[in-house]
Amino acid sequence: MRRSQSGQVNFSAIILLLGIVITSVWIWKRLSLDTQEYLIDQAIPIALLGAALVAVLVLSIRAVRRTRSRLRNRNDLLALFQAEQAREKKLEIAFLLIETNRYALKGIESVAPAMKELFTTTLTRALGEKQHRIRGMAASHLGVLQDRSVVPLLVKALEDDHAYVRSCAALGLGRLRALETRERLMAVMKDDWDQTVRSRAKEALDRMGS
Template identity: 60%
Template structure:
């Protein structure tokens, strides 16, 4: 890793080079004939700007493709690890990581969707107690990415959990599902829940559900 002193020297060198380039450009510009200056202004600068724009666009596309390829490799690795894993706690950890790297979408996870549903449903039902409310909440929110409306009753029940975090995550899961049957309950939670975060999540969920 570059030390702080070396970084400072590198920054100073870059500044000196930049100043030198600017001075050189000004010196050259002043020595150009008026006709040449006019040509540069009218033709060369717009052309250079167009070329720079195209280069920036191409670099952005390449960067996006590389990022997508990297995410796919990471997803495939986690997918294989999840399918091999037999210890439930490690499976749960891998399932959360898998959902995150897949941008909380079910596309690409169809092969393990039933296993994910079973794992998250079981977690939401059995991870009881104060110390487990976080994984219970994560299971609730992640259930929403599976596009499986059979989990709606379970998420509706989770809106009455003792922990605000779980209630907020349940609202998030229902919003991801865009479940119209959750509208009445979410409207009640948005108005009546004592926790501001839960009310906000309920409002966001309602905004994602299509109007009747």
């Protein structure tokens, strides 16, 4: 039923478009040469400029709306993070909050210390085969907080058994622009057996300008 309705709508749109084209051509042929020249030289460029301005305005309005929506979501998540007591749920909200804030610290500074404690504890205690993704996310998100006291912890995470954690640790160091870890990252870029880890180490070095 839905496919049938969609087909009917598309067919109707095609008929309407053809009708507009045919009518436009019919009207154009009946215009005087002077009128046609005027339209080509003046009216059409003005119309195109107006359409471009309208498009820019529409895109700007949409961008503003998206930004406002994102800020509302961020504020809601901030409130949830501060109110949540369960550690696992708080960690989940913290990850989502940073992602919603486009991996930037600005706007979430008030909860950065609490996030640091949560991420560092997670990175050191979320052990076992099934928790490597949580460790990895904690490592990469630590870099967003711009607290250089976690650099030794992230360097240690470069030796994790799981490639995902090592790649996230490299990402976190890159976000921190921890220049003192360049030699260690260069070694990872050359020697790690996992392609993703080597790529992340290179990205981190590129961020540092090496």
